[in-house]
Structures are given as structure tokens and as C-alpha cells.
Amino acid sequence: MSHYVLLVQSTSHALKAEKLLRQHLIIPKLIPVPRHLSSDCGVCLRISAAEKDPIIEILKNAKMEIKSEHPFPATNRSNR
Amino acid sequence: MIYLDNAATSWPKPPCVANAMTTYLQQAAANPGRSAHHMALDSARYIYEAREAISELFKAPDPLSVIFTPNGTTALNTALFGLLRPKMHVITSSMEHNSMMRPLRELENRSVALTVINCDQGFLDPFRIQAAIRQNTRLIAITHASNVTGAIFPIAEIGKIARKHGILLLVDAAQTAGTIPIDLEQDGIDLLAFTGHKSLYGPMGTGGLVFGERVDLHDVNPLIHGGTGSASEYEEQPEFLPDKFESGTPNGVGLAGMAASIRWLQEIGIDTIHKKKQALTTQLFHGLQQIPGVNIQPVPAAAAHTGVLSFTLDNMDPATAGTRLDEEYDILCRIGLHCSPASHRTMGTFPQGTIRFGIGYFNTAEEIDQAIAAISDLAKAGS
Numbered sequence: 001m002s003h004y005v006l007l008v009q010s011t012s013h014a015l016k017a018e019k020l021l022r023q024h025l026i027i028p029k030l031i032p033v034p035r036h037l038s039s040d041c042g043v044c045l046r047i048s049a050a051e052k053d054p055i056i057e058i059l060k061n062a063k064m065e066i067k068s069e070h071p072f073p074a075t076n077r078s079n080r
Numbered sequence: 081m082i083y084l085d086n087a088a089t090s091w092p093k094p095p096c097v098a099n100a101m102t103t104y105l106q107q108a109a110a111n112p113g114r115s116a117h118h119m120a121l122d123s124a125r126y127i128y129e130a131r132e133a134i135s136e137l138f139k140a141p142d143p144l145s146v147i148f149t150p151n152g153t154t155a156l157n158t159a160l161f162g163l164l165r166p167k168m169h170v171i172t173s174s175m176e177h178n179s180m181m182r183p184l185r186e187l188e189n190r191s192v193a194l195t196v197i198n199c200d201q202g203f204l205d206p207f208r209i210q211a212a213i214r215q216n217t218r219l220i221a222i223t224h225a226s227n228v229t230g231a232i233f234p235i236a237e238i239g240k241i242a243r244k245h246g247i248l249l250l251v252d253a254a255q256t257a258g259t260i261p262i263d264l265e266q267d268g269i270d271l272l273a274f275t276g277h278k279s280l281y282g283p284m285g286t287g288g289l290v291f292g293e294r295v296d297l298h299d300v301n302p303l304i305h306g307g308t309g310s311a312s313e314y315e316e317q318p319e320f321l322p323d324k325f326e327s328g329t330p331n332g333v334g335l336a337g338m339a340a341s342i343r344w345l346q347e348i349g350i351d352t353i354h355k356k357k358q359a360l361t362t363q364l365f366h367g368l369q370q371i372p373g374v375n376i377q378p379v380p381a382a383a384a385h386t387g388v389l390s391f392t393l394d395n396m397d398p399a400t401a402g403t404r405l406d407e408e409y410d411i412l413c414r415i416g417l418h419c420s421p422a423s424h425r426t427m428g429t430f431p432q433g434t435i436r437f438g439i440g441y442f443n444t445a446e447e448i449d450q451a452i453a454a455i456s457d458l459a460k461a462g463s
Contacts, residue, residue, distance in 0.1 A: 010310035010323050011113035011121075012144055015128040032116035039313040043116040 002049040005031070006056075007038060007067040014043045020062055026051055037070055046072060082447045084413045087227055087255065087388045087438025089277050089284065093341060097282060100126075100340035101333050112332055113309035123332050130286075130339035131322070137342055138272055139263040140290045147325040148288040148335060152254045152275035153179040154303070155289040158325055159250045159271045160184060160221060162300035166191035168218040171209055173233070174198045174426045175226045178419045180252050184221065199426055201378045202229045206237040213241075219248050224256040228423040228436065229377045230361070230388030232256065239268020248295065254278060258345055259386050260354060270294050279386075281345060281441075282338030285331045291321060304328065353441045357387035360439045360448050364389055367452030373459040377427055377434065390418075390427075390434035393459050398435045401458055405435075409454040413437050 006028075008014050014030055021028050028045040037044075047055050052069070059066060083091050104126055110117065112124035131143040140146055149155045160183045164170055172184055174196050188194045195212045197204065209220060220242050225232040235251055242249040250271040253262060257272075258279035264272060269292060276286030291297070302317060306327030311318040318324055345353070368374050373394040379385060393401055402415035416433040417424050424430040437451065 009318070009320050010308065011116075011124050012128060012131070012322055015121075015124055016144060019128070019132075030116070030121050040310065041114060041116075041312045042310050043121065 003046050003072040004049050004052045004069055005034065005037070005072040006045045006047065006059075006069050007033060007040075008044065009065065009067065011042050013064065014045055017045055017059055017064055020058060020064070021045075021055060024054075024058055026055060026058075028055070034070075034072070037068070082409075082411045082443075082450060084411060084437040084439065084443065084447075084451060086440030086443075087230075087278065087386070087418075087436065088414050090279060090281050090440050092442055093281050093283070093337075094344045096340040096344050097337040101283065101337040104333050104336035108336075109332060111329055114307075114329070126336040126339065127330060127332060130335040130342075133339045133342035133346075134274070134288065134290065137257075137262070137346070138274075138290050139265060141264070141293050142321075144321050145291045145293075146288055147291070147322040148286070148330055149325075150285055150331065151277075151287040152252065152273050153287075155273035155275075155287050156180055156221075156250070156252055157183050158289055158303045159273060159300070160187060160219075161303055162325075163219055163248065163250075163271075164192045167193070167216060169193040169195065169214050169216045170219045170221055171195045171197060171212050171217060172221050173204050173223065175202055175204065175228070175231075175233075175423045176223055176420065177227050177252065177254065177423075178421070179254070180221060180223060181420075181422055196422070202226055202231050202423070202427055203378075204231075204233045204238075206234055206241060209238055210241050213245050213247065217245070217247050219250055221250040221252075223252040223254070224262070225259070225386045225388075226420075226423055227255050227388065228390050228418050228420050228427065228434070230255075230379065230386045230390075232260065232384045232386060235269065236267045242270070243268050255386050255388070258342075258350065258353075259357070261350055264290060264292050276334065276338040276341070279440075280338060280341055282341040283334045285334040286338040289325070297321065297324060300325075302327070348441075354387075356441060357439050357443075358385065360443055360445065361385060361387045361389060363445060363448045364437060364439065364452065367448065368455060371452075371456045371459050374455060377429070387439040388436060389439075390429075390436045391455075392429065392432075392434050393455075395461060396458060398433050401435050404458060405454060409450070409457075411451055411454055 110119040257274040276282035398415040
């Protein structure tokens with residue numbers, strides 16, 4: 001199954017997103033931010049590619065800022 | 081032992097507090113928000129639970145608008161030093177705790193203009209606040225209830241005045257968080273400073289500041305700068321909540337305990353707890369009132385009271401009474417100025433102070449009877 005990662009501002013934001021998505025019966029995986037995406041020491045949300053659009057919709061409706069989204073693991077396309 | 085010092089720190093705590101803290105320490109005490117392994121995330125989840133609990137309790141706009149500090153004092157300092165600049169004007173009351181008054185006096189030394197509204201007999205008249213507003217008034221910084229008399233101030237009325245004039249309202253909820261319902265929006269509060277170890281029944285080392293939506297974060301400088309586990313590629317402080325004001329490793333174990341205590345509080349119901357404390361306070365008031373030589377500070381109607389009673393004895397100074405209550409009657413209370421010289425000046429009990437009984441949910445009617453009997457004994461001593 002292919003995945004995406006969504007980068008948010010901080011661990012607190014990732015936890016807020018996790019909680020919100022669980023209410024919609026979506027279980028994201030919180031993983032360290034991949035080094036090639038950011039030098040941040042925080043976590044990001046790993047989600048299944050199939051659920052990406054509804055997840056982004058849910059987060060945007062909750063006024064949650066998504067810093068960026070990337071296919072995971074990285075492909076040439078994503079690796080800017 | 082009879083513990084009547086709940087206005088300083090509540091005791092005992094509900095058992096769920098120690099349980100949550102033990103579980104946290106045994107299973108989840110990794111560094112929250114820094115490392116990203118599953119135990120660090122579990123640790124961060126405990127803290128997020130605490131954020132949610134506070135956010136629900138005070139009807140905050142978002143769990144992330146809650147920042148945690150080591151205590152209420154740090155929260156007040158964060159708001160005051162963060163917002164106020166030279167030549168700005170701030171209004172406060174003559175019933176403030178030193179956690180508010182000392183930072184304000186320091187800011188006054190740094191050219192911030194300060195107006196202290198006198199509270200006759202400890203009651204705050206909102207019209208006096210309205211009359212004190214100037215063109216450069218930036219903030220009304222006020223306690224929600226006196227830690228000396230227990231009087232609750234009409235915060236929603238003050239909130240309306242603040243909004244009408246486009247001024248921010250900072251409320252010190254040390255005595256009221258968990259005692260009476262607080263609603264950021266309905267009460268017109270922009271910044272709410274709270275502590276975890278009093279009427280929230282949590283452990284010491286917990287507290288925080290809740291930001292309302294009218295506060296422009298860019299206008300508030302953090303008191304402490306440092307590592308947040310976020311935006312680590314930058315050497316400048318992040319601008320977003322909660323990280324802007326939460327540098328350094330947080331008190332995970334304390335917050336785990338506070339989250340548990342707030343859930344307990346919500347299960348029992350703040351109203352239920354308040355009613356019980358009101359009944360005990362009324363019992364204490366009527367009991368003390370009948371003892372010759374006891375002078376109780378003016379108390380508002382029971383509905384507008386936190387469960388704190390201050391009094392003096394004609395025949396004995398408060399320090400002697402406190403020692404005798406402890407040693408001879410095993411009654412623990414707080415005597416003196418209660419970190420609030422301004423209040424005691426207002427009430428005419430400066431510098432000797434008063435004896436203060438702070439009632440908590442776990443006190444009983446029998447304990448109050450015993451306390452009344454002890455004061456009756458002491459009031460007779462030497463007469």
C-alpha cells in the first residue's frame with residue numbers, strides 16, 4: 001500500500017490531527033519527520049494514499065494547517 | 081488531622097491523580113514532543129489530554145490555545161511581561177495576590193502606567209474600572225476571586241467593559257478554576273491564568289495560560305525562549321501556539337496528574353463540589369459568628385464565594401492562633417498576609433493579617449464543627 005506523509009507545525013498539532021482523524025475512524029501513524037523533507041526534530045502523520053483526500057478535507061475543515069504533503073517512501077517526484 | 085488550607089493547595093487529591101502519575105512514570109515518561117518513538121508519543125498524548133481537559137473546562141477556542149507553565153505565577157508573568165510596554169496603561173484591583181501585584185509593580189518601574197482600583201470592604205465595583213480607562217489602556221488584569229476573603233468578582237461584567245473599549249482582559253483564576261464555571265467567550269476573558277494544585281485538585285508544578293481569540297500572538301513576547309521540538313531548523317522562537325510559550329521539557333508527570341484530576345472534577349461536577357463547599361462555608365460562618373471575640377471579614381452572599389474565610393481573634397494574634405491550631409488541635413490552616421499585602425491593607429488587617437480557613441471538597445461537616453469548637457476555645461483563652 002502506498003503512503004503519504006503530512007507535515008504539520010509541531011507534535012501538539014500532530015496529536016490534535018491524530019485525535020480528529022480517529023473520530024472519523026481513520027488511524028494515522030505518527031512517525032519522525034523524514035530527514036530529506038525537513039530538518040525538524042518533530043513528528044508527522046503517515047497516512048494511506050487512498051485516504052489522503054478525505055483526510056486533508058477533515059483537517060482543513062478543522063482549520064488545521066498542513067505544512068506540506070509528500071508521497072512516502074520518497075519517490076523522485078516527491079523529492080524536490 | 082483537619083486540613084483547612086485548600087486555598088493554598090488542595091489536599092487530599094482524588095486517588096486517580098497519583099494513579100495517573102504512577103502509570104505515566106512507569107510507562108510513558110519519555111521526552112514529549114522531542115523524540116518521535118512511541119513512548120515519547122505516549123508521553124505527548126498525556127500532555128495533549130491535559131490540554132484538551134483544560135480547553136473543555138474553560139471553553140477555550142482550541143486545545144492548542146492552552147499553554148502550560150510551572151504555576152499560575154509564571155502564567156501571569158507571561159501575560160503581563162509579554163503584553164505590556166512602556167507608556168501603556170493597565171488597570172488592576174486592590175485585592176490582588178502578589179503573583180499579579182509584584183509583576184505589575186515591576187512593570188510600573190519600567191514606565192508602564194498602573195491604576196489600582198480600590199475595593200471597598202473587598203468588593204469590586206466594575207464602574208470604577210470603566211471610569212479608570214484611558215486612551216492608552218491596554219489591559220485589565222484582575223483576580224477572579226480574593227484569596228483572602230473568598231469574594232468572587234463580577235468578571236463577566238468586567239469582560240463586557242473590556243470588549244466595549246477594545247481592551248484585553250487578563251484573569252487570575254487561581255482561586256476559581258475548578259470552583260465555579262469559567263467560559264472564556266461568555267465571560268469576555270482574553271487571557272486566563274490558572275493553577276493546577278488548588279481547586280483543580282492536581283499536583284503542584286502545573287498551571288498555564290489560555291489564550292482567547294482576540295489576542296494577537298505577535299503582540300505577546302515569550303518570557304522564556306528555547307527548544308520546543310518544533311521548527312528546529314530555526315534559531316528563532318516559533319510564533320505559533322503552544323510552542324511559542326512552551327520552551328523546555330514540560331512537567332509531563334504533573335500534567336498527567338492534572339488531566340486525571342480534571343476528568344474527576346467533571347465526573348463529580350463543579351456545581352456539586354461548589355454546593356458542598358458553600359454548605360460547609362455557611363456552617364463555618366454561622367459557627368464563628370456566634371463566638372464572642374471573633375471578627376470575620378465581610379463575606380458576600382454564599383453564591384459569590386469560593387469557600388475561603390478570613391478572621392481575627394480579639395485576644396490572640398494570627399500567628400499564635402495558627403501555631404496552637406496546629407499543635408493542640410491538629411487543624412492546618414494559613415495565617416498572616418496570604419501573599420496579598422494589598423488585600424490586607426484594603427481590609428484593614430495589615431500587617432498582622434488574619435487566620436484563613438480554606439475549605440475543600442473532602443472536608444466534612446464534623447471537621448467544620450471541630451474547627452468551630454477549637455476557635456471557640458482559643459477565643460476564650462486568657463479572657
